[in-house]
Amino acid sequence: MDATIWLFRCMACGHEYENEVRKDEDKERSCPDCRSNSIRQLKRKPAAKGESDARTEA
Numbered sequence: 001m002d003a004t005i006w007l008f009r010c011m012a013c014g015h016e017y018e019n020e021v022r023k024d025e026d027k028e029r030s031c032p033d034c035r036s037n038s039i040r041q042l043k044r045k046p047a048a049k050g051e052s053d054a055r056t057e058a
């Protein structure tokens with residue numbers, strides 16, 4: 001229930017997409033376009049507070 005929309009970018013093909021991420025989600029992401037898993041998490045979608053920035057951990 002506690003999912004947030006995040007923006008992701010594929011580093012392989014440059015495709016950007018939004019995806020729901022749950023707090024405890026732990027699955028590997030892959031580009032819906034080219035299936036690469038070089039995905040970078042960009043930012044949260046809802047205009048919340050700009051605090052607690054995205055820390056991309058591989």
Ligand SMILES: [Zn+2]
Binds near residue numbers: 013033
């Ligand atoms: Zn891609």
